[in-house]
Amino acid sequence: MADLSRMADAIRFLSIDTFLKIGDGHPGTPLGAADIVTTLYNRHLKFDASDPTWPDRDRFVQSNGHGSMLIYAANHLAGFDKISIEEIKRFRELGSHCPGHPEYDPEAGIETTTGPLGQGIANAVGMAVAEEKLRARFGPDLCNHYIYALTGDGCLMEGISQEVIELAGHLKLGHLIFLFDSNHITDDGETCQAITEDQAARFRVAGWHTVECDGHDPASIDAAILLAKADPRPSFVTCHTVIGKGVPRIAGDRAAHGGKLVPQDAIDAREALGWSHEPHVVPDDLLLAWRAGGTRGRAERLAWQDRLDASEAEVKAEFQRLTASKLPDGWRAPLIHRKAQYAAERPNQPTVASSGEILDVLSDAIPELMSGAPDLEAATKHKRRLAPFTAQDRSGRYLHYGVREFAMGAMMNGMAAHRGVQPFGITFLVFSDYERHAIRMAAMMGLPVIFGFSHDSIGIGRNGPTHQPVEYLASLRAMPNLNVFRPADSVELAECWELALERRNGPSAVICTRQAVPTVRGDGTAENRAARGAYVIAPASGARQATLFATGSEVQIALDARKTLEARGIPTAVVSVPCWELFAAQDKGYRDEIIGRATVRVAIEAAASLGWERFIGEDGAFIGMSSFGASAPEDELFAHFGITADRAVSAVLERLDAKEEKRVPETV
Amino acid sequence: MADLSRMADAIRFLSIDTFLKIGDGHPGTPLGAADIVTTLYNRHLKFDASDPTWPDRDRFVQSNGHGSMLIYAANHLAGFDKISIEEIKRFRELGSHCPGHPEYDPEAGIETTTGPLGQGIANAVGMAVAEEKLRARFGPDLCNHYIYALTGDGCLMEGISQEVIELAGHLKLGHLIFLFDSNHITDDGETCQAITEDQAARFRVAGWHTVECDGHDPASIDAAILLAKADPRPSFVTCHTVIGKGVPRIAGDRAAHGGKLVPQDAIDAREALGWSHEPHVVPDDLLLAWRAGGTRGRAERLAWQDRLDASEAEVKAEFQRLTASKLPDGWRAPLIHRKAQYAAERPNQPTVASSGEILDVLSDAIPELMSGAPDLEAATKHKRRLAPFTAQDRSGRYLHYGVREFAMGAMMNGMAAHRGVQPFGITFLVFSDYERHAIRMAAMMGLPVIFGFSHDSIGIGRNGPTHQPVEYLASLRAMPNLNVFRPADSVELAECWELALERRNGPSAVICTRQAVPTVRGDGTAENRAARGAYVIAPASGARQATLFATGSEVQIALDARKTLEARGIPTAVVSVPCWELFAAQDKGYRDEIIGRATVRVAIEAAASLGWERFIGEDGAFIGMSSFGASAPEDELFAHFGITADRAVSAVLERLDAKEEKRVPETV
Structure with a gap:
């Protein structure tokens, strides 16, 4: 088998040659983290490039999305059809599968859209929750995989990182592994300008297992990942690397982050790394080795398929339904029944209270529905009968996010992208700003996430302007591909819930009042009048x-x-x-x-x-x-x-x- | 002098009696943290209630703003005129100085608006930066005070907390002291549902000094604050408390967070604490003691005034100008000159590049102008000639925020609220979502903060949709009291900068392109055409x-x-x-x-x-x-x-x- 370091160089030169061709791109990460990803893909990551959406594959998230050539090059080398060499050459061209930042496309091995820093690792934490949920329900024979996320310094400086680090440690998400591309350089230069703390220590305080390795030594990386997998806690692997490694002019320098390469760089890198091949040519031995790595998981996949086929028909159907992100048959009937009740009883109550009641009904009808309300379960009336999902009990369907709205939003995106969970999370509308960029990412990815909001206007009264949304309806309506619902009463609310759930290609915001409102709709037939x-x-x-x-x-x-x-x-x-x-x-x-x-x-x-x-x-x-x-x-x-x-x-x-x-x- | 514990009970009963009167409010914090605040106000906080806006006062931020009765009761007792007993009784009534959450009003002793969790402590970090800046410039004779922030679990769970904790530790802001009201309860109940980590350990990793105390024992609190002040690092004081202490039914229970009190609670609390006074009556000895505490700082203030008066006339005038948040005479001329140059030279360049050039001009004209660009100084061209503000050198005027947009926004609000610094911070427009709620708070408080943005449309090109704002102009325009500028060229940009700076009662967003744009305005007279x-x-x-x-x-x-x-x-x-x-x-x-x-x-x-x-x-x-x-x-x-x-x-x-x-x- 070819040498992993040489295989990593294949990533480096695909990157260098592409950057030079288009005169654009962020070289630092693909050059610096090539060894990490090569070792991960070829020694650990469970996947089969010939069946990219195999539900029990390991997930790999490149959270530092600006270095997108890394995952494109790796996925091309590993044999994902969608990432052909032609697509690599069309990097950052209109319509390419290799856009500026990775865009959610599981068939191309892209598990989530990344670029806005901090959210990729948060998506990964959500994926790890979904994996635990599926494993708890179907057992390790059908679901038993790891979630890996590559992170740079940037993601770890964003506040959302702390929110999800705390939660992952608290929830003991043992199948979650962060690989930290630690090169002490960001766009502004040395990280010591803006941070002095020991990242690993921070993770230890939050209950993580930590380990470190030489990020340019495959054996060291391999050993660290082995330890990470063996530990029952989530693991943080510090990989000591040199940004831009391989291109002498920029290696270890801030110029590597997003600076342009010049033709001499390609010559110098070839000299430095002993690479004699033409641009975009990967020698056969390396390509063969990569392709072998890309199908390492095939035997495991076939064995898994046998186990799935051998399962009871109901179990198999249910598993397939969940991993296809389809709602169960009959989810609508109890909702329509509840709506008819509202129309008949005409309650005068907060729509957020009705939403909690509807969630109860839906929780029975949709077993994969998982909810949460960041430290507002009482105020939003949305915990109700659901038991919590905890480190000890994975059967629960209510996630105690703590006071962490952004984490909730980004984790829900990860759950939806992973599949197996229908996420719903509610907070006060005024805190939608805290999770706003996660809503944006859900809209961009077209994920069926339901963002619930309550306390939707001055109708909250005495809590005052800090808690009274004014600009929020407009700001949410401005966002492409987000359906924003503000129902008039409990009947319309039931209709909005129906529309939000049946939408499988994008997120919805369902916005409720805190104050009591009368039921203005006396008609509660199956017709959904809000649908227009x-x-x-x-x-x-x-x-x-x-x-x-x-x-x-x-x-x-x-x-x-x-x-x-x-x-x-x-x-x-x-x-x-x-x-x-x-x-x-x-x-x-x-x-x-x-x-x-x-x-x-x-x-x-x-x-x-x-x-x-x-x-x-x-x-x-x-x-x-x-x-x-x-x-x-x-x-x-x-x-x-x-x-x-x-x-x-x-x-x-x-x-x-x-x-x-x-x-x-x-x-x- | 009266017993501090009894003085704290005065806060408790003003709170209990007010909550019962209006049937609303969050009792947990005013009851639980009464001893902390009483000890702080009467033993440490340097202020003079008869001159609330004395520039060298210590600042106190109650970051857990939902417990607002705590600061209202304390400020009333300490003798701030604006918070009369009538205002206390009008808690949460229209037009009251005691609204649901504390609203920025230095004359009432409210240093910043709090409620949206995490931002109060972030404001405090910004205030500590401003204090360091003024102290570096004018010496400790004119500026030498502490910034205290009371925080609960909620603020510490929000991601922004980590951003500012890291920055404060990194910058060694030794005059910053967080008082942690640690009661292990949030709205959802026990914090162990959502967090397991040791908060103090987290602060130590970030370079803070930590100390703990019994949050109901004034002597213990006093000793801890003494240690905190003596340490050159920022300090985190864990005060072990019981939420809702004093009302037996809710003490130590989640019901204390925001639950309603019943008349029996007032009876039971009086029994438990031996308080025999009528509602809203504070016995003379306690009121006298509090009022003495409220003017403890008078001698210091008068001595400070003498020092100021004895300063060179220029120094005095400059100090007064800065602490009145007035721009220096003549700031406009070089800007108008630069504008005329643009009109004459008609450059074809990114407006963000022009903005960097304008910042250079303004930096010379406005010595208190402080800038920052979270890890995007190269991309936004906004560091230029300014030296960094660091732990070793407080004279710098560029703050390396790291990849922490929300921290930047909230810290700028703190700087502006503190006065002495004119904050400007720039990031990509697409990351305005990360700091959006800080922009909202600046607008609500009416602070003259300038939020700069670049990379304002699909005009950024290849970086793709994650980095291309689409909905942002609309969402910012929806926000009350925010002026949103999107200039056409370098000439109009200069005009927008002028309008943003001259606006002293609210924030502005100045939005620039990454791509080159031609100069469309050939006229560059002093007339500001963008002004309409x-x-x-x-x-x-x-x-x-x-x-x-x-x-x-x-x-x-x-x-x-x-x-x-x-x-x-x-x-x-x-x-x-x-x-x-x-x-x-x-x-x-x-x-x-x-x-x-x-x-x-x-x-x-x-x-x-x-x-x-x-x-x-x-x-x-x-x-x-x-x-x-x-x-x-x-x-x-x-x-x-x-x-x-x-x-x-x-x-x-x-x-x-x-x-x-x-x-x-x-x-x-």
Whole structure:
């Protein structure tokens, strides 16, 4: 078998030759961590490049995604079809499978999108939770693999790293192994400019097993990973490396991080490493060795397949369902039943309380549903009957994240990318900012994660402006591929939950109130009215003169205003808008009918106005927030900020008068 | 002098009586940490309640802001005028100085707004940096105080805590002292559900001095704080406490965190603590003792004032200027000079490069300007000539934050709240999500922090969608009290910098390109055209038929489109919109004139469309992004996503045709 160091050089030269070709790229990591990844892929990582999505494969996450050529080169060498040499050469070209940073594509051996530092390792921690869950449920015959994450200094400086390090240690995720590419260099230069602490000591405090190795000596790396696998704790392997190793001009220097290579670098590196091959040519012996490494897992996979086939039909079907990320048959029925109950009973309660009740129903129907609420289980009413997932008991389905919202978001992404778990996590809407970038990554990856939020407006009252979202609905609606739901009542909430769950190619945000809201929908049939994003919840009694748009707790205010307007002989429709994104996807005819441009239009939402012109045009009125909130009882706040039915009525009347005036001169 | 434990009970009963009165509040912290704060205020904290904004006072931050009654009760007892007993009774009422969570108000002894966990301690670290800066510049005679922050478990679980703990240890901020209210309880119950690690060990790894004490024994607390002050490192004082101490039903229980008190609790607490006074009555001896504590610092303050008065006139004036958060005379002239240069030289370069050049100019003009770019100094071109601020040299004005964006944001808020430093920090726009909640807090507090961003669109090219902001402009524009600037070129950038700096009552975001953009403004007089938020940068040659709105790098595209349209005989104006917020503040006449409703309107921005209807109405065209970006050379991306002058031209022509068609039937 070829020498692992030579095999690592194959990564180095694929990288160097590609960087030179396009005049771009981050050389530091692929050159510096080539030996780590080569040893991992060829001695430890359980995978079969001919079946990249084998559910029991080990997962490898390159958290320092800027060095993406490392994983592309390794995956090409190991034989992943999608990463051909042509794709390598198309590095960072439009449509290439080798984009600037690794993008989630399990068929290409890319387990998650990385680049925004800290989140890759957090995804890995989520994957390790999913692995534990599946192993607990199906036993080690069907699920028994490791999660490896390569991390640089950058990921470890981001705060999210500490959140997940603490959780992984606390939960004793023994199948989790971090490989630390420790080269003491970041973009700004020596790490000692910004950090003095001993990273391994930090992990030990958090309950991890730690070990170190020479990151350029395959035997040393191999031995360290062996120890890491043997330890029942999560392991942190410090690999001492030289950034940019192999290119003399930049090795060990900050220029290696993201600096450009020059042609002489390729010549010098060839000289230094004794590499005589043409650009992008990997000698046969090395390629053969790599390809052998890429199928090392085949026998294990076939044995696993035999075990799966030998399982009871039900077990096999269930395992396959879970790892295909499909929901179980019949998950919808109990939800629709619960919805019908709400429509019949018409409770006056916080939608977050109803969401907790719905979670209970869904937890029975969807055994893979796992929830969590970072230190807010009481306030969000979302733990309820689920037992905790702990170091001692992996059967639990509630994760005590602690006060760590960003960790929750990124871990949920890891669970969804791993498959086997349907993640749901809820916190106050105002803390969505803490996990916001994880929501973005879920949207970019198209993962079916459900982000729950409560305490969605000034309706929280006395806790004051720090806890009152104002700009959040707009900021979430601005994000591509995220469906943002703000249901009006318990019935609509059930519909939004249904839409969020059935969406398998992207995340949803389900946003609830803390304060009690009446049930405004008396109809609870199987038809999902929220599915069109906006709909007439109360029609005009005659030819529609006014349209009131509202979401969430403000739908009731719109209905109150409508009553007054109708009493004054102004036919008024109320449109509930639980989801802007779904509405935008409707045909123009439906949208025009809902919007009612010829009518006087008013929107009511206890939030910033940004974007509402889509519904109300340039002459409509917006009744909502234009500043941060305040600390006071919620009823007083709605009055103080003028979010009232009276103001909606006045806004309509003023605009009708103005229209009338306009019309008069024309007719006289 | 009265017994400190009895004085602490005064905090407890003000809290209990207030919670019972309003039926709301978080009792755990004011009851559990009353002894810590009482000992701190009456034995260590250097302040004078009769002059709350004395610049050399010690700062006290209650980072666990949900327990706000603690600081309100202490400040009332210590004699801060603003926190009268009437205000205490109006706890959480509209307009009260005692809102749900503490809100920045130095005159009331509230040094920063807290509530969103983790940020208070991060603000404190920023304050400690500001204190070191002032001490280095003016000597300990004028600046020599401590920064204390009370923290619970929640703040320490948030990732930002690790970021600032590492930085504070690394920077050896010896005047920083964290008091850890360690009661092993959070909202979800026992902390062991979510954390197993030894917090003090974690701080030791980061280079802190640690000490512990009995958090209910004033002598023990006193001794620990003495040790903390004496140590040259930042200190972490673990105070072992019982949450909710004093109310037997909830003491030591999660019910203490945010649970409601019942009347029997007040009776039982009075029994348990031997307190026989009516609600809200503090016996004279205790009040006198507290008031004596509240003015302990008076002699020190007067001595300090003497030293200040005895200083050279220039030194005194400069110190007073800095602590009044005023910019130096003449800061504007060199900036305007630089702007004139840009207008004359018309460089074709990234606006982030110009921003780096402008920072150089401003650094000379504004000695308190301190900058930082979390591990992106090369990419953002913003370190330049500034020397680093380090543990060894406090004269530096560049802070190596490491890869810690959230820490940067929250520390800048602390610096601005402390005064003496004008903070500026820059990172990629896509990482603004990481620091987003700190931006929110700056906006809520009205602090003059400048948040710089670069790499503002798909214009970054090959690095791909993870690093290409799409939704960010909209999400920042949604935030109240934040001015969001996206300048078109170097000239407009200089104007935006001027507007950001002169704004003393709120933060600004200044957003730059990575790619080169031409200088589109040839006029560089002292007039600040960006000041109106939007203006006609290229007028129509005749009666305006079309209006093209654009920001940033897309202004050039709009100008190109205008050229084509004008050549086709269509008088077209281009409106540059560097700041929506400033435009919204203009009078209606100006806004109407700019908007040009009678014209065909098209907006061009390489970002999400949310909100642009304000400019283009319901029939206008938006040319921008509706999905995440992609990895490819930037020119290809603009073509791929159709953000081109050709598309703008077509959009105008289509709409003109449609208008024409509409008009025809009317006239026939």
